[in-house]
Amino acid sequence: MTTPLELVILDMAGTTVLDDGVVEQAFQRAAERTGVADRMPWDEALDHVRVTMGQSKIDVFTHLSGGDVPAAQRATAAFEGAYAEIVAEQGVSEIPGAADAIQGLKDSGLKVVLTTGFAPVTRDALIDGLGWQDLIDLALSPVDAGRGRPAPDLVLAALLRTQASSVQAVAVAGDTVSDVESGRRAGAGFVAGVLTGAHDRPALSAAGADAVLSDVTALRGALVQRELLPLITTS
Template sequence: MTAIELVVLDMAGTTVRDDGVVEQAFQRAAERTGVADRMPWPEALQYVRDTMGMSKIDVFTHLAGGDIAAATAATDAFEGAYSEIIAEQGVEEIAGAADMIARLRDAGIKVVLTTGFAPVTRDALIDALGWRDLVDLALSPVDAGRGRPAPDLVLTALLRTGASSVQAVAVAGDTSSDVETGRRAGAGFVAGVLTGAHRRDVLAAADAVLESVADLPAALTEHGLTGADFAAPARTS
């Protein structure tokens, strides 16, 4: 097996606590821009949940019935609403996430954060958490070409960090689109985590489903993908 050189991690729901903030931001944006009038909100909310992790412009394009101008306005409103909510409620890491990232990097593994958020929101989250120097890189769809479930974010992370092959990349996220983007990119290891949007059965296409991203180093060791000694046992399906 190829040893893992790069770990690509989702943000909201995977490394950053969500607690419904993304759904709240979608609803505020839809209401403020009129997109909420395009379909019943319960139907729209279900679509938001089903597509969690995908690029926000793609989600709003569907909700707006293909109206790109409306979708763009709603996406901008989403970023503003998300910033409002985290200013009101604060932002916290998933327990153990920062320590897990530090352990990976201490073992010589590079770490890249990816998200469906625009760079301004992504960077505000990273700064609020004090993670600017914790990770090697952070990417949004605009940095890569296409958002999830396309492979672009993972492949851009590989190119930017100089990993030797896709088999040397591990991907972890809390949504089916995180799992699918890892699969499409050909990543050597794909993990789903249960701290965010999707349940175990929805994440079943992953190589492992973990209770938390904090279990990832041990899962890599368990699967023979790193020579580092990560002692804590992983909880996998």
């Protein structure tokens, strides 16, 4: 007997929002402007950024700066500024089909919450750029929850804010190992990795994903297949 699903939590960059290297470009600009990664070779810094994709940016910069919290805070501010610049230069696009996929989940009676490692200002710029304010129920940044991923806080904060009845009634999907780990640590009933972002199938599977999907548009079908959602046609 499975618990009926009530809430789906989706990551933003690389899961519902097209990334195309924007996060890496923003990291590069922030590093150039603040020197935050000067204590290690650039390749090593970039590798850390890639491995930790999905985690809170302040946590990533704290590591890069060798634990210098004020330097990490300056770098985080520079990152958010650079990300906003790049979005202004290049625009923001959804992962193809993401908005329809979210609407399909909503039409199935689910709440949909977006989560991100970005600060609220960046998160809201992306949501405004996509015109998704009325599409989603809520969007959460680490500062809204406590700790960033891979801690379970974002998932649990989404559950509390939407008043879902059980962690078993929550599904989580994201493109990074940290997304999958945070879902597992929160006890979510279903945790999926998606292949439109930072990490590959072996990494997402090893992190404990119940399924690894080509992209977010395959999520609803996977939920129906596992009888976590009733098979109803939506338009």
